[in-house]
Amino acid sequence: MTTSSDVIEDAPQANDSQGTTATGTALPSATLGGEQKRSVEQITLLLFIIVPFLALVAAVPLAWGWGVSWLDLGLLVFFYFLGCHGITIGFHRYFTHGSFKARRPLRIALAIAGSMAVEGPLVRWVADHRKHHRFSDAEGDPHSPWRFGETVPALMKGLWWAHIGWMFDEEQTPQDKYAPDLIKDRAIRTISRQFILWTAVSLALPALIGGLVTMSWWGAFTGFFWGSLVRVALLHHVTWSINSICHAVGKRPFRSRDRSGNVWWLAVLSCGESWHNLHHADPTSARHGVERGQLDSSARIIRWFERFGWAYDVRWPSRSRIDSRRNTGRDGSRRKRETAKAA
Ligand SMILES: [Zn+2]
Ligand SMILES: [Zn+2]
Numbered sequence: 001m002t003t004s005s006d007v008i009e010d011a012p013q014a015n016d017s018q019g020t021t022a023t024g025t026a027l028p029s030a031t032l033g034g035e036q037k038r039s040v041e042q043i044t045l046l047l048f049i050i051v052p053f054l055a056l057v058a059a060v061p062l063a064w065g066w067g068v069s070w071l072d073l074g075l076l077v078f079f080y081f082l083g084c085h086g087i088t089i090g091f092h093r094y095f096t097h098g099s100f101k102a103r104r105p106l107r108i109a110l111a112i113a114g115s116m117a118v119e120g121p122l123v124r125w126v127a128d129h130r131k132h133h134r135f136s137d138a139e140g141d142p143h144s145p146w147r148f149g150e151t152v153p154a155l156m157k158g159l160w161w162a163h164i165g166w167m168f169d170e171e172q173t174p175q176d177k178y179a180p181d182l183i184k185d186r187a188i189r190t191i192s193r194q195f196i197l198w199t200a201v202s203l204a205l206p207a208l209i210g211g212l213v214t215m216s217w218w219g220a221f222t223g224f225f226w227g228s229l230v231r232v233a234l235l236h237h238v239t240w241s242i243n244s245i246c247h248a249v250g251k252r253p254f255r256s257r258d259r260s261g262n263v264w265w266l267a268v269l270s271c272g273e274s275w276h277n278l279h280h281a282d283p284t285s286a287r288h289g290v291e292r293g294q295l296d297s298s299a300r301i302i303r304w305f306e307r308f309g310w311a312y313d314v315r316w317p318s319r320s321r322i323d324s325r326r327n328t329g330r331d332g333s334r335r336k337r338e339t340a341k342a343a
Contacts, residue, residue, distance in 0.1 A: 027176045027183045030123035030192040042168055048118065049164065052236065055229035068226060071213055075206040075227030076234075079116075081271070081297075083202065083235055086113025088271040088298040091122060095182060096129045099286040100302060100314040111191045115198035118232050119239060120167075122192040127178035132243075133283055136258035142166050142173060143243045146259060155248065163237075163244035203228040238269045246276035254281035254325045264294075272296030281325040285317045 062068070090110030093099040102110065111122055119125060128142050135141040143166040145158035175183060182188050191198070203224070210223015241263075250261020254277050266274035272295060273279070275288040289296030305311035 027180060028189065030175055030179070030183045030189045031121040031195070032193060045167060048232075049167075049236070052229045052233035055225060056233035056237075059226070059230045062225075069222065071210060071219075072222050072226035075209060075223055076231045079202070079206055079227050080231045080235055082113055083117030083231075084238070084269075084271045085298060085301060086110060086115070087117045087119060087125075087235075087239060088273050089302060090114035091117075091119075091125050092129065092273070093286055093298065093302070095122065095188075096126045097284050099284050100306070100311045102305070103310050103312075106305060106310040108187060108191070111188055112198060115191060115195060116202035117235055117239070118199050118202060119236070121195040122188065123175050123179050123182050124172070124192070126182060127173040127175045130178045131173045133280070136256070136260065136280060137247060138258075142169070144258075145244050145248045159244045159248060162247060163240045166243075203232070206231070234269075238266065239273075241266060242270060242273050242276055246274055250274075250277060252277045253327055254278050255327050256280035262294075267295045268297075272298045278322075278325075282317060282321065284315050286314045287317060290317060290322050 091114040094102060094107075094110055095114075114125070115122060131140065131142055137144045137146050141147075143162045145155060145162040147161055148154040148157045182192070206227025207220045207224035210227065211217065211220030213219060245266070246261055246263050247259050248261070250263040252259075252261055256277060258280055260276045260280040262277045263274040267289060272287075272289050275290070275294055275296065278285070278290055279288045286302050287296055287299040288294075289299065302311055302314060306314050
């Protein structure tokens, strides 16, 4: 059973929901925006969704007609998995759920790598995601595909909402309520506020490398196209699929109070995050793909970090813990109906 305490049980809490500290002073903001999104932010967000997506659409005929160089393909794959693991290991398993502890340099590196995925400032990402776990697929969940109901048209509308629409909601998750532990860390707060800087670095590096290796402007351009635009679009849609597809379809072998499912075909591209049913059944687990053959590259890399001594107190799930969370047939279907009613 997922409870809010599972989600942020390690997170030092603010004294009250207004986010005041013991001395009574308000916590500083960890993003440049306020509690409500302004229209300039909405437009920027729209541009950051549409431009890379157009590149992704254009990429298909371009690759077909002119091919793609090994260098551009390498830039795409490298920056894709850098940002993807920054999100999955950093923003998600570490900062949101505390599934392991990290030495300071790793903590900073994970904050920067995740910021390079261009999915919004760290503290906003974590606040939204903790709220998602607290209310998963019920009233209050920022991005449930079941928001509008159970019929096919309602689910279609809900899938769009869970995939993209929710990001344009004017209401913001209160950061001081959901992520006080991160706001209080000065370096983390700074990296979160520097989101625009890390976005620029993330978009410029592939162009710079492409230009320098080929010593041409054309190389810089194709490096930017494949390594920045196409890569960002692909990563966006895979990440958003965890919110939409993995809460609508997939196997549910584990008990959770929501509609999260395990979707095998997204495992590689999502760096192991599409074993989403297990994740909601045991949110603090450092491993999401717990069965034989369930690829989870994030868990593998956390294991390496542990070997190097950079990560410690890793919450590896024991076999008995995993088994205790399994669905037993009748109970599972009753639970599903209950969730359906709640949604
Ligand atoms: Zn979820
Ligand atoms: Zn989570």
